[in-house]
Amino acid sequence: DVKVTQSSRYLVKRTGEKVFLECVQDMDHENMFWYRQDPGLGLRLIYFSYDVKMKEKGDIPEGYSVSREKKERFSLILESASTNQTSMYLCASSHHYGRGSYNEQFFGPGTRLTVL
Amino acid sequence: TQLLEQSPQFLSIQEGENLTVYCNSSSVFSSLQWYRQEPGEGPVLLVTVVTGGEVKKLKRLTFQFGDARKDSSLHITAAQTGDTGLYLCAGEHNFNKFYFGSGTKLNVKP
Numbered sequence: 176d177v178k179v180t181q182s183s184r185y186l187v188k189r190t191g192e193k194v195f196l197e198c199v200q201d202m203d204h205e206n207m208f209w210y211r212q213d214p215g216l217g218l219r220l221i222y223f224s225y226d227v228k229m230k231e232k233g234d235i236p237e238g239y240s241v242s243r244e245k246k247e248r249f250s251l252i253l254e255s256a257s258t259n260q261t262s263m264y265l266c267a268s269s270h271h272y273g274r275g276s277y278n279e280q281f282f283g284p285g286t287r288l289t290v291l
Numbered sequence: 292t293q294l295l296e297q298s299p300q301f302l303s304i305q306e307g308e309n310l311t312v313y314c315n316s317s318s319v320f321s322s323l324q325w326y327r328q329e330p331g332e333g334p335v336l337l338v339t340v341v342t343g344g345e346v347k348k349l350k351r352l353t354f355q356f357g358d359a360r361k362d363s364s365l366h367i368t369a370a371q372t373g374d375t376g377l378y379l380c381a382g383e384h385n386f387n388k389f390y391f392g393s394g395t396k397l398n399v400k401p
Contacts (some may be wrong), residue, residue, distance in 0.1 A: 179333075206387055217393040218334075218379070225387065265333050271387055277322035277341050278387055282333035 178202070181266050187222035187289045192252040196286050198266030205271035207249035208280065209233075211262040218265065225271055226250055249266065256290045263287050294296035294318055295382055297392035307369050312395045315362045318361050321383050323363045325354055328377040353369075371400045 182197035198207065208223040209270075210233075220233030222241040230241050238260060242250045249268075265269055267280040304310055312335035314323070322341045327352045338347050340356035340363060347354045351374075353366040367374055380392045 184331075199323075205328065207299065208389075215393070216392040218381075224303065259309060267333075278383055279322075279336060279339050280381065280389055281336060282326075285331070285333045 179249075179268055181264075181283040181286050183190040183286050185192075185286060185287050186193055187291065188256050189243060189291050190254075190257060192256050192290075194256050194288065194290075196250070196253075196266075196288070198249045198283055199247055200249075200266075200268040201247065202206070202268060202270075202281065203246070204268035204281075205246070206269045206278070208267040208269075209239075209249065209251045210265045210267065211235070212265055212285075213262050214222065221236065228234050256288075258290050261288060261290045294384070294390040295380055295392040297378075297380060297395050299395060299400075300316065301396050301400040303400065304370055305370055305394065306371075310367050310370060311336070312365045312378055312397075313362070314364070314382075314392050316382060316390075318382070318384060318390075319360050320355070322362075323356055324381045324389075325365055326379040326381065328379060330367070334377075334379055367397075370397075372399050372401050375399050 181199045190210045209221045210218040211287050219235050224230045224243040265285045266283040269278040270278045292353045302396045324339050328334040338354045343358045343360045346358045353364050355364045378395045388393045
């Protein structure tokens with residue numbers, strides 16, 4: 176079975192703290208993604224990575240950074256957490272097939288982050 | 292502006308009724324995925340449609356991809372309380388880039 180795991184299901188942090196969210200996949204996928212999900216706004220892409228040490232900004236990268244040192248692990252970092260970063264954070268992974276094929280994303284269970 | 296528009300946003304029906312959820316765009320997608328998400332959990336992939344006009348069935352769920360690969364629909368026959376959840380469509384555009392609809396929240400009452 177396909178497996179994407181996230182380090183915490185629930186996290187409570189204080190404003191200004193540095194926060195690390197970890198994601199691990201066991202499917203040997205090339206691509207990994209971080210989204211946040213807020214009511215009425217759907218899933219918004221923060222960052223994605225298509226290879227080790229490679230990263231690309233998504234639609235809302237401000238206030239976030241990422242790290243991909245190993246193929247199976249993708250970390251999201253909030254350098255200085257703020258209350259408007261309270262959200263559900265979802266990690267996903269997929270293969271990197273090119274033209275003539277298609278890709279499917281598989282999601283982790285999510286981390287509900289509250290910043291006080 | 293959402294690349295993918297889902298409708299309706301909310302749906303509350305009685306067990307046994309049929310329903311259809313729509314996912315529309317002006318863009319062409321190389322594939323389209325449907326997910327179901329339960330509260331506090333991550334989305335779970337239900338199906339991927341790839342070919343224009345394709346129809347896929349998963350028990351009581353029928354998924355269709357439009358001929359032009361710009362839209363899709365999900366039809367549930369004889370809904371059950373276990374079908375309750377948030378249904379999301381996601382289109383793959385420019386290979387490896389995914390765009391999500393805002394979701395349809397379905398509540399099936401016993």
